[in-house]
Structure formats: C-alpha cells, structure tokens
Amino acid sequence: MDAELKLKILFLIIIIIEIPLGLLMIIVPNLVIDLLSFPKPQDPIIFGVAASLWLAFGVISFLGYREPMKYFPIILFQFTYKCIWFLGVIIPQALAGSIQTYGITMIIVFAFFVVADIIVIPWNKILEKK
Secondary structure (H helix, E strand, O other), X not given: OOHHHHHHHHXXXXXXXXXXXXXXXXXXXXXXXXXXXXXXXXXHHHHXXXXXXXXHHHXXXXXXXXXXXXXXXXXXXXXXXXHHHHHHHHHHHHHHXXXXXXXXXXXXXXXXXXXXXXXXXXXXXXXXOO
C-alpha cells in the first residue's frame, strides 16, 4: 500500500472519530462523560480544550484526505502529543499504580493511533536531506 493511500485511510478514520467526539464533547459534555465513565465534575475549560482540539483535527483532516502528503504534519503533531501524554502522564501514573479504570479507554484509543501513526507517517520524507 502506498504512503498516500495509508495517509488517506488514517485521515478518514480521524474524520469519522474526532468530529463526532469533539462535537458531542462541546454540545453534550455530560453525555460523553457518562458514556466514557469519566469522573465528575470535569473542568469545563480543559474538557472544552480537548474537545476543540479533536474537532479541529477532524475538520483539518478533510484537507489531509484531499492532499495527504501536504498535510501529513497533522498526523505527526498528533503522534507527538500522544507520545508526550504516554511518557508524561500515563507511565508515571502506571508506575505509581494510580491509573483509573476510565483511563483505560483513552490508553487503548491513543495506543491504536500511535501505532497507526508510526505505520502511516512517511518517515523517509521527514528524514531525507535537502
């Protein structure tokens, strides 16, 4: 499978997941909190930042679907923030034995995307010398 097709598939997955999730988190945050078993209360500002970020990724992914090689840095950005989240948040919580059960869903989803990002990102294009 060529790099553009892999990127298009991932951009489509992002559109399908992140636009509805971001919208629901903004419009009916308590429904999302209940569905994902997040603790209550959630800070509405931080919850809204996450919702806005994921919604923005979904919307921008329409451009990525159209021109995948031009917009692959969006995938690289998502890969980077998820890796930072694992290293700075999840690993310390795991070492302290304090990962809450509601966090497992986020860990699974983020791990899926990190692996998908590793497969899809055109590393040769990033690492090539000009």
